[in-house]
Amino acid sequence: MKSLIALIFTFFIASISYCQQSDPAAKKILDAVSxxxxxxxxxxAVFTLSNEDSKGHVLGTKKGTASMKGSRYRISVAGTGQEIFCDGANIWTYDKSANEVTITKPDPSASTISMQKLFTNFYDKDFLYKLNGDKVVNKKAVQEIEMTPVDKTKPFHKVYLLVDKQAKTIYSTRVLDKSGNVVVYTVPNMNGSANLPDNLFVFDKSKYPGVEVIDLR
Known part of the structure; x- marks a missing residue:
């Protein structure tokens, strides 16, 4: 579960620069998404998180919800008892089975890919990228972009993005890690005008009676 949490939460804001070897056509699409x-x-947004083997067989699927506002976010994954809150300065990771919450600080230098970066400036200086072409997935016209990390010590070796051609948003992201696992995020639609209060992104201890707090800040 910790690896799942790591995958879902480092993905959100990086300074953008471009490698000369990257595909200008892919850059144009990514610029439009950003x-x-x-x-x-x-x-x-409602998302689906799937795990696949190296042959593309689905090993398990979970659904979740994501709320985002600036550098703040909140993610829940159904069936895991896990919730993550971030107010931009602190991250609370709640585990229902243990009734405990762990508090940490955001780590912008982390090497994993999280959902927040997925929705924003995910194509930073650490990636080379190229446009693989157009596809139709679930009756949606999408464009596939292949991303390869420059740093070979990253825990993943390929990322494949499907961009909704009409909406200019990410439809899905396929992450291939070096252990042979494949994690796929699918976001069929999102509400970009949601009215979200700031306290939504803060863990309220009073709503979790008896919760054990582990402060690692």
Whole structure:
């Protein structure tokens, strides 16, 4: 579960620069996705998280919800008892089975890919990227972009993005890690004008009676 949490939460804001070897056509699409997301005041989305083997066989699927507002976010994954809150300065990871919450600080240098970066400036200086072409997935016209990390010590070796051609948003992200596992995030739609209060992104201890707090800040 810790690896799942790590995958879902480092993905959100990096300074953008471009490698000369990257595909200008892919860059144009990614720029449009980033520009579209920046027009959203706050976002709510339902996503599907799937695990696959190296042959593409689905090993398990979970659904979740994501709420985002600036550097703040809140993620829940159904069936795991896990919730993650971030107010931009602190991260609370709640485990229902143990009734405990762990508090940490955001780590912008972390080497994993999380959902927040997925929705924003995920194509930073650490990646080379190229456009693989157009596809139709679930009756949606999408464009596939292949991303390869420059740093070979990253825990993953390929990331495949499907961009909704009409909406200019990420439809799915397939992450291939070096152990042979494949994690796929699918976001069929999102609400970019959700009205989200700031306290949504803060863990309220009073709502979790008896919770044990582990402060690692």
């Amino acid at each position: 520009a579209k997301f920046k027009t959203f005041k706050s976002v709510q």
